[in-house]
Amino acid sequence: MILQFQSDISSIHIMSKHDHHLKLTIPFSTSRQAQIAYNVISPDPQLKPDQFTQVLSVSDARGASDELSAGRILVAEFDAASERVLRVGVNGFLDSLGVVVGCLRDLDYDAL
């Protein structure tokens, strides 16, 4: 699994309140896995919503760079009031993502 880091301000779709952005694109093996990751991480609210925003989405066929990646890429866009807040928030997201990936890898039907 490869994480691609892009600081691409022009591709930020959310309302940018702050100056510090990051976009992560996380490819999964299947769209089912990407959808699970999206559903699992989305419900939790941010601790400091006025300083940090996190928007998740699963890539659709139109947004994908090729047909194979359609629907199986989790896109995470972050918007933060400072570099420190960005780092802390993104690390929190990655911590949760790590648990999801660990479960998908070791506890899914085909893994057991």
Next chain:
Amino acid sequence: MPSKQELPIIHRPTVAIGLEGSANKLGVGIIRHFPRPSSKSDPRPPAQILANIRHTYITPPGEGFLPRDTAKHHRSFVVKLVKDALKTSGLTPNDIDCVCFTQGPGMGAPLQSVAIAARTISMMWDKPLVGVNHCIGHIEMGREITGANNPVVLYVSGGNTQVIAYSHRRYRIFGETLDIAVGNCLDRFARTLQIPNDPSPGFNIELLAKKGKHYVELPYTVKGMDVSMSGILAFIDGLANDIANGKLRYAEDGEIITNEDLCFSLQETIFAMLVEITERAMAHVGSQQVLIVGGVGCNERLQEMMGIMARDRGGAVYATDERFCIDNGIMIAHAGLLAYETGFRTSLQDSVCTQRFRTDEVFIAWRDD
């Protein structure tokens, strides 16, 4: 709220997996429930424990566990524990009916890290999610293991101190701590004394207390049905610091007061307070049974003192061993499965954890008394 409802009849056994991580103990348990007998007067068969695995985050002496590090511990071990629990039980995901997890109360980051795992497992295996109140988990597991049907419950742990009695589909809080929990008082005194946290600070205080000989008078703070512990902690911290600084005190027999004496005196004082408020609740509801749950419930001196009081009233005290009184996953699986059997489900949106979750917020649909 229905005044009387027929409990749904489950015609086949049901199995739940439960994940617990509200404090520094990470627990995964798998439990099986058997169908209720067709005759209501017959008791339900006992639950079958298929797996109960726990891994504890233990900090060095003198240090408590912080949310961030505790969450990191849980994230590191949760997948392994679930895998081990499945292996121990011999079951596959297909055999599981629901995925239960501690929704609260407890520490925010640790709770959330375990909820993430529970949600993922629920979605991967396509099984319903059930959020469980940690206190209800303790109570229901205590009832199941001891067979105490309708006791006054003393729930005492590092995070909670409550006297609870059941009435009309709720576990009602009759008395509680006004500030810190009994276990928190003991754990923090253990940090003051710099004694090890392995296997738990309370256990090591209990060992020291057994060697104590002299009772030192401490503040005794029962306030009606409630207790307060922070003043006692401040006072005894002062005594311990005096000893450490060479300012010694002497007992009537001329011997110096030691840390063992302080541990002994602390236990005697706070346990006597707990016995008092428990007895008050028993008198109020007319109950003869006391069930002690929560990590502090492992303490043999507390069980002994409570037993003396209960027997004086013609009753009895019930307690479980460390598999169940210390935080564990099986109690979450058990309480979650009880709720699941009444049709209770937790949607993803509703699965956000909460640090404050009162025991009486839960509607006890599975009891009809």
